[in-house]
Structure formats: C-alpha cells, structure tokens
Amino acid sequence: MVARAVTVAFDGVDARRVDVEVQLVGASQPSFTLVGLPDKAVAESRERVRGAFAGIGLALPPKRIIASLAPADLPKEGSHFDLPIALALLAAMGVVPLDALDGWCAVGELGLGGQISPVGGTLPAAVTASALGLGLICPEANGPEAAWAGDARILAPRSLIGLINHFKGTQRLSQPEPGPLKAGEGVRDLREVKGQEGAKRALEIAAAGGHNLLFVGPPGSGKSMLAQRLPGLLPPLTPQELLETSMIWSVAGMIERGAITRDRPFRSPHHSASMAALTGGGHRARPGEVSLAHNGVLFLDELPEFSPQALDSLRQPLETAEVTVARANAHVRYPARFQLVAAMNPCRCGLGGAGKGACGKAPRCQRDYAGRISGPLFDRIDLTVEVPPVTAADMALPPPVEGTAEAAARVAAAREAQTGRTGGINARLEGEALDRFATPDEAGRALLARAGEAAGLTARGWTRTLRLARTIADLEGAEGVRRTHVAEALLYRRSTVAAQDDFDRRAASAPTF
Known part of the structure; x- marks a missing residue:
C-alpha cells in the first residue's frame, strides 16, 4: 500500500x-x-x-x-x-x-x-x-x-x-486571516537637508524615472542623507509589485507573522558585502541584496570600497532585471529590478583635489580611487552629481519651504504620465516606445548628436540620455522632449563620461616610477 x-x-x-x-x-x-x-x-x-x-x-x-x-x-x-x-x-x-x-x-x-x-x-x-x-x-x-x-x-x-x-473530525482548524499591512519606518523629510539644491533636483529626477544615481562629494556633505530620503519620494508598490516583492522576502524567510508592507524596499548593504551577498548564492542559493531590493532601491554607500568583483556582478542584473545563480546541478533565477543609488568620496583621502583641505596626492589619488569602479558600471549610471561641502552659511539657513511631500507630488504626477503612456517608467523605455516618446525636437537632436560625438557616448549612454531627458520633460509637464531637457540630461551624463575621460587622460600622461 x-x-x-x-x-x-x-x-x-x-x-x-x-x-x-x-x-x-x-x-x-x-x-x-x-x-x-x-x-x-x-x-x-x-x-x-x-x-x-x-x-x-x-x-x-x-x-x-x-x-x-x-x-x-x-x-x-x-x-x-x-x-x-x-x-x-x-x-x-x-x-x-x-x-x-x-x-x-x-x-x-x-x-x-x-x-x-x-x-x-x-x-x-x-x-x-x-x-x-x-x-x-x-x-x-x-x-x-x-x-x-x-x-x-x-x-x-x-x-x-x-x-x-x-x-x-474531532477538531476543526479555521482559515487564517492575512497578516497586517504594516507601515514603513517613516518618511525622512527633505526639509532636513540644508542646501544641496542641485543634488535634490537630481534625486527628484531619479525618483520620477527610476534612474540610477551616483553622488560624489566629501565626507559630511549629505550624500547618505539625501539617498535615505529617496523612499519618501517613491509611490507605494502596486498590488502586482507587492506580490512579487513579498514572494522574494518569503523565500528569504523575512516575513514575520504575515506582515507585509507597500513601502518600496530600501536595501543598504555594508561595503564588506561579498558578491554572493549582493547577487545571491550560498548553500541553498538564497536571494541576494539585488533581489531583496526588487521593485525598490539598492543603496551602495562608499561605492569604491566594495570589491571590484562584487560591483561588476551588478552589471547583468542592472540590464536584465534578474540574476542567475549558477549551481553545479541547477541554475536558480531571482527577479532583480532595482534602482541603484550610490555615494562615494572623490578620493580615498575624502576631500578631492580642490578647495580647503584638498588632497595632496591629487590627481593620482582620485584616479586610483575611482578606478576601482569599472567603466561599464559607470556607463549604467544615469545621473552623476557632485555634492559640495555644506558651509556654515548653509547650516544657518532656515529649513527649505519645500520638502518630501511637495517633491513626491511632482514625482507621482510624472510617474502617472509615464504609466499612462507606456505602462511603465522611463528607465525601462526601449525599442519603438523609446523612439516614439523620447525622441527630442530638431534642436535637441542636434545638441545630442554634437555632445555624443564630443563626449564619446556609447550606445547605452545615448539611450539612457534620451530616457533621462524624457523624465525631465515629464517633471515639467511637457508633451515632447525639447533641447533644454536634453541639455540638462547631458549635464548629468557628461559628469560620468568626463570623469572617465579625465582619469584615462591623466593616467596616460602620469609619470611612471
């Protein structure tokens, strides 16, 4: 039997x-x-x-x-x-x-x-x-x-x-009720950030379109503080996203008593995290940080301090929105559609090569420090923003008039326009939809062509610039992408390309010992 x-x-x-x-x-x-x-x-x-x-x-x-x-x-x-x-x-x-x-x-x-x-x-x-x-x-x-x-x-x-x-039949078990839909840890308000208006603008653009973002600045300039306020700008998870995210957290054993949340994940692993911790693996191929951040944000503070192998392992999931853990007897796939936000100092000494307290080893120290991040990973970052030191005058200012609530309202309106147009956010625009909705006017195309030739934009950089310009237009409420939107998008992209070109140029001309 x-x-x-x-x-x-x-x-x-x-x-x-x-x-x-x-x-x-x-x-x-x-x-x-x-x-x-x-x-x-x-x-x-x-x-x-x-x-x-x-x-x-x-x-x-x-x-x-x-x-x-x-x-x-x-x-x-x-x-x-x-x-x-x-x-x-x-x-x-x-x-x-x-x-x-x-x-x-x-x-x-x-x-x-x-x-x-x-x-x-x-x-x-x-x-x-x-x-x-x-x-x-x-x-x-x-x-x-x-x-x-x-x-x-x-x-x-x-x-x-x-x-x-x-x-x-001697005892009857009743159907359990779903667990609570719990609130998140609370929104950290942008009003708490003094100065840094340019960085706040970039944070709002990144939130509106789901774009990858890198803050570069000396210690204490507010890079981490800005990144921690990104979740407050993002809309809650949709029902489908909530199910996808909760299933990953369930497999990882991270749901307690059935309590789930509609807040988007915000994962911030320490820079000592291994490649397996970031992308998944181990004895039972557990989901890594990129999967736990699915439909949310992965924040990497002190970006160059991560091992180069761990950072380069992010390149594939950033493109495909999934990660494959290869095992001897199987290949395990986990979803990994996340928004990358990172922060770094200009050099290992922290202060860079200009201003008071400048690094005495510049530019070699800056070149070596940024060289820990590969060019292909840099190319996947849509906005690179310099965050200058906060001055005493900035700290003496009263709190800004606008905070997280006002910025989140603009982000929500921009995202509503995007989903109504293509069903998704601009960071995922591709193919015919990209050509149809993100192609700029004639002046914008001419500017992008000149800038692309001068800066040596890759095909990926060209596409990501168009997506970024489309998001800037959506925040403005514009129907089409104009030259001014392309110009601002290139400002953020040019920082990345210019940084790489500058490092390469200085490396070629540096004396050898």
Whole structure:
C-alpha cells in the first residue's frame, strides 16, 4: 500500500510540485529510507519525523519505510519536507484516512515534541498550491502569510496532533486571516537637508524615472542623507509589485507573522558585502541584496570600497532585471529590478583635489580611487552629481519651504504620465516606445548628436540620455522632449563620461616610477 502527499520544491521564487510517496514493506529489516535527491536537511527529516511521532505518542512501525520524493532528478532542499513526509507516513500507518490528504499541499518543519515550526517560502507555496487547485497545510506561524495568496484554502495547525484531530473530525482548524499591512519606518523629510539644491533636483529626477544615481562629494556633505530620503519620494508598490516583492522576502524567510508592507524596499548593504551577498548564492542559493531590493532601491554607500568583483556582478542584473545563480546541478533565477543609488568620496583621502583641505596626492589619488569602479558600471549610471561641502552659511539657513511631500507630488504626477503612456517608467523605455516618446525636437537632436560625438557616448549612454531627458520633460509637464531637457540630461551624463575621460587622460600622461 502506498500513501501520497503533495509538497513543493523551490526554484528561485517559483515553487515546483513534488509528490511524496510512502510505502511500508513488512518482510524485511526495519529501516527508514528517503530517496529523490534530498540534501542534508531533507535527509535529516527521518530523525525529526521519528522524534515528532514519539513526541505525540506514536512509534514507527517495525517495517521497512520507503519515502520517495518525485520527480527524482529535481534537487530537494530545506526542512519544509518534514510535514508532507510525516503526513504520508501517517496515512500509510492508518492514523489518518488515505484520502484525507487529497486536495492538499503541505510544507512545514517538525519539532521533536510534535510542534510544526515556521519555514520560508510559504507565500509562493500557497500561490502554487492554489494554481494546482490544492489547499495548503502550513505552520500556524506562517498561516497569515499564506493567506495573502488570495482565495487559497489554508490550514495552519500548531502541532501534528492538532492536524491529526482535524482530519479525524474531532477538531476543526479555521482559515487564517492575512497578516497586517504594516507601515514603513517613516518618511525622512527633505526639509532636513540644508542646501544641496542641485543634488535634490537630481534625486527628484531619479525618483520620477527610476534612474540610477551616483553622488560624489566629501565626507559630511549629505550624500547618505539625501539617498535615505529617496523612499519618501517613491509611490507605494502596486498590488502586482507587492506580490512579487513579498514572494522574494518569503523565500528569504523575512516575513514575520504575515506582515507585509507597500513601502518600496530600501536595501543598504555594508561595503564588506561579498558578491554572493549582493547577487545571491550560498548553500541553498538564497536571494541576494539585488533581489531583496526588487521593485525598490539598492543603496551602495562608499561605492569604491566594495570589491571590484562584487560591483561588476551588478552589471547583468542592472540590464536584465534578474540574476542567475549558477549551481553545479541547477541554475536558480531571482527577479532583480532595482534602482541603484550610490555615494562615494572623490578620493580615498575624502576631500578631492580642490578647495580647503584638498588632497595632496591629487590627481593620482582620485584616479586610483575611482578606478576601482569599472567603466561599464559607470556607463549604467544615469545621473552623476557632485555634492559640495555644506558651509556654515548653509547650516544657518532656515529649513527649505519645500520638502518630501511637495517633491513626491511632482514625482507621482510624472510617474502617472509615464504609466499612462507606456505602462511603465522611463528607465525601462526601449525599442519603438523609446523612439516614439523620447525622441527630442530638431534642436535637441542636434545638441545630442554634437555632445555624443564630443563626449564619446556609447550606445547605452545615448539611450539612457534620451530616457533621462524624457523624465525631465515629464517633471515639467511637457508633451515632447525639447533641447533644454536634453541639455540638462547631458549635464548629468557628461559628469560620468568626463570623469572617465579625465582619469584615462591623466593616467596616460602620469609619470611612471
């Protein structure tokens, strides 16, 4: 006799169906065999199941137990296989009816006392179960999270004995309610930033079009302070974006008691973060910072202090909006559509080559420091803004009249125009839509052609300049892109190109020792 249960294996944020079959063979030495390409955590399920059964007063039958996880060639990772294996074994032992598990998918880790412990990935498991026409059995702590999957049927028992009683009809488990839609950490107001009007303007443009942004300035000039105020300018997540983002956070085990938020993610990893921490990886190919920032912002402070390999690993997800983690037996894909915001000092000494307290090693120190960032990564940055030191006169000024609320209203209006026009933001404009909506007037085309020839704009730089000019026009409420919009966009792009050209020129002429 074979008892069956259904569970899932995770492939990135996707959950793939796995059928669990348990068979009891009497005429042999008692044993518990688990097959189907399990990893160490799955293989240890045998001992957790044995302990959980003992915890509720059950003993394994003195027979050979064979548990098969199909398809056999799909890698199985994680402790969430405990519960479906236990349920199929209970059905094979006759503790619950054989047909009790029909129409259900199960995930959960078992404790030695029979309790069902929370696991990651419950939300994508619930979504997949609903698509398969199944309900989901999950730990009580994950019930509010699974309930966000819509009209899916959810059972969320606290312990194995409670689930057995439910199937026997002596206890009834109710459908859990979705967790709270929590507020974010609070908006940091732009009014708190004294001076830096040019940097604020660039921040507003970046927010309106989803463009990548780099602040360059000495320590204490307000680069991080400005970046931390970007989330307050961004609109909340749409329902589709909320589901996408929450599924990634669910796989990472970062949703507590089902609480999710419509605030866009803002991730700020330390510059010691490894390439795997940024892009994903590790033993179970967990999502990295670029995926946790999906539909939000990835802020890299002290940009040149990150390892060059880690920074260059961002180039592919910045273009494709996804990251692929290559494993020996599989390739795991995670969404990674994020807005990159970075900050850096002009040189390692901090102050650069001009003004009071200038670096005595300029320009070599600046060249070497910026040289840690590759040209292709620079080319993917749409706005490069110099943030000058804040003077005592700036600090003595009263707070600005306009703050985050006023800037956010302009950003919202610009984004509404973009989504009404193409269904997305300007940072994703391409192909026919780019030609149709971002081509400037005749004077603007002439200016872009001259500037592109003089500055050596790459094809990517040309495209990103057009997207940036389109955003500037949207903030102004203009129907078309004019010369003035192209000129401002080139101002931000030229900073990047000019910086690279300057470093290359100085490197060629620098004396060697």
